Amino acid sequence: MRTLSMLLISMISFPLVFIRNNSIYQAIVMYVVMLFATLLVFIYAPNEQMQGIVQKIFYFHVSSSVTAFSAFFLVFVASIMYLWKNAEWWDAVALSAAEIGVVFCTLVLITGPIWARPIWGTWWSWDPTLTLTLVLWLIYVAYLMLRLDAHDPKRSRFAAVLGIVGYVDIPLILWSVEKWRTLHPKPVLIQEGGTTGLPFTMLFTFAVCLVAFMLLFFYLLRERISIIQSQHTIEVLRHQVDNLPTG
Amino acid sequence: MKNFWYLFAAYSTIWTALGVYMLRLSQKNKELQAELRALQVQIEKALTR
Numbered sequence: 001m002r003t004l005s006m007l008l009i010s011m012i013s014f015p016l017v018f019i020r021n022n023s024i025y026q027a028i029v030m031y032v033v034m035l036f037a038t039l040l041v042f043i044y045a046p047n048e049q050m051q052g053i054v055q056k057i058f059y060f061h062v063s064s065s066v067t068a069f070s071a072f073f074l075v076f077v078a079s080i081m082y083l084w085k086n087a088e089w090w091d092a093v094a095l096s097a098a099e100i101g102v103v104f105c106t107l108v109l110i111t112g113p114i115w116a117r118p119i120w121g122t123w124w125s126w127d128p129t130l131t132l133t134l135v136l137w138l139i140y141v142a143y144l145m146l147r148l149d150a151h152d153p154k155r156s157r158f159a160a161v162l163g164i165v166g167y168v169d170i171p172l173i174l175w176s177v178e179k180w181r182t183l184h185p186k187p188v189l190i191q192e193g194g195t196t197g198l199p200f201t202m203l204f205t206f207a208v209c210l211v212a213f214m215l216l217f218f219y220l221l222r223e224r225i226s227i228i229q230s231q232h233t234i235e236v237l238r239h240q241v242d243n244l245p246t247g
Numbered sequence: 248m249k250n251f252w253y254l255f256a257a258y259s260t261i262w263t264a265l266g267v268y269m270l271r272l273s274q275k276n277k278e279l280q281a282e283l284r285a286l287q288v289q290i291e292k293a294l295t296r
Contacts, residue, residue, distance in 0.1 A: 230279035
């Protein structure tokens with residue numbers, strides 16, 4: 001159990017190595033790993049016996065959900081730091097992570113039903129895991145709607161509180177997958193007793209997909225934070241231009 | 248190859264959505280950089296006048 005947990009944590013944190021100033025270098029590495037992950041999914045990973053080819057959705061579906069949960073965890077941490085330190089930078093991190101988290105959560109909510117249709121015979125079921133994931137998506141969409149007016153610090157603080165409280169939904173989702181009797185499949189990556197339910201080929205493919213998604217996440221995060229910082233600098237410069245001596 | 252179209256739909260959605268989002272971020276970044284440069288030039292011109 002401990003080894004698998006350590007492996008999972010390493011896979012998520014490994015892409016942190018690639019946070020550098022050179023975004024082209026980062027983009028190239030991300031592109032190569034993503035291409036490798038796609039090749040593994042379609043060529044290397046075997047078809048699952050019961051579900052057939054449609055099971056391959058699992059690799060990007062679960063990677064998207066881990067990425068979304070990591071993004072919302074970052075919103076949680078950055079929101080606490082913003083309320084504590086009142087530093088604009090933490091607010092920018094929280095807003096960026098929330099937007100990226102919503103993108104990946106949307107992908108989870110789209111690819112899940114696409115997998116469910118041939119397997120369950122229905123696109124959607126109001127089962128606890130699916131419903132809680134939809135609630136999670138709605139919470140962070142509300143967060144983004146609150147942040148539409150970027151100039152209001154009161155809204156930023158209120159959104160930070162929502163970012164912290166909203167995170168409570170994630171442990172509930174994880175708990176529902178494991179403990180509640182739901183339609184959603186039980187965890188196969190790390191099962192009770194610390195074993196994995198995946199053969200090596202599938203586990204390796206999933207590990208590469210997860211690294212690719214984490215690289216993508218940090219790349220997008222850097223780009224998004226850079227946009228917020230540029231917007232802030234432009235505001236300062238505009239103020240300077242308005243106060244320039246005329247004539 | 249039963250259910251291939253579901254797999255195709257899932258991966259197409261992921262690639263399209265991520266592609267569009269990345270493109271949007273990159274375009275926005277380019278626009279802001281151009282605006283930043285223009286404002287810097289404007290300030291420099293005014294100060295050297």
